[in-house]
Amino acid sequence: MTKKGSRRFESEVHLGLLVIVCILLFLNFTSNVIIYRARESKRNSLTADLNSAARAVTRMVQGTIPPSLTESQKRNLMLQYGLSGLMVIPSKPPDNTAESKRRWFASVVYSLPPGQIPDLARKLLTSDFHTLTRGEDNEYFYVYPMPSGAGKSLAILSKNTPELAYLDDSARVVLIIGIVSVLAIAGIYLLLSRFIFSPFRKIKKQALDAGRIV
Structure with missing residues (x-):
């Protein structure tokens, strides 16, 4: 050659x-790219659903002191929006910074259900407001600071979404x-x-x- x-x-x-x-x-x-687009579409859809549910919670607690839901209201909202968890905390940190949330949580921890404190600490201290965050297994949660008209309170909404977890x-x-x-x-x-x-x-x-x- x-x-x-x-x-x-x-x-x-x-x-x-x-x-x-x-x-x-x-x-x-x-x-x-295909998986990323499918995942983002599902995340955006779930975020919109949880945000709609949070606004519905806000409308229901307006005028109640302290802001709270009856068991009937909570059950109806969970059924309507397919939620796996829903909780209203009649207090919220002054801002979304990690230090502010830590100080606020330390001041209200005594008033929270003792059996739920570890789960609430994880959700409240490791996530940002208005942001979809993955919890355990197929659970996703959304922390929503309610407007001033509904008092200084937070809504924590959870939903099991196996499809998004899989993606x-x-x-x-x-x-x-x-x-x-x-x-x-x-x-x-x-x-x-x-x-x-x-x-x-x-x-x-x-x-x-x-x-x-x-």
């Missing part, structure tokens, strides 16, 4: 391997697989290149050692 032909062969093999690598990367990227888990798995795939593809590319070209380079070296022009 001439020097020109050898270089052309190597270039064609490199090009073929690069095309395969690009196709695999494109498929991985496409799957990530969240899938996104993490696909991301990990994607990173591993890129590393594996790079390694395979290097190994294949070395495996394919090694015999030709060996023959070329032997020819040069023998004084032949290649």
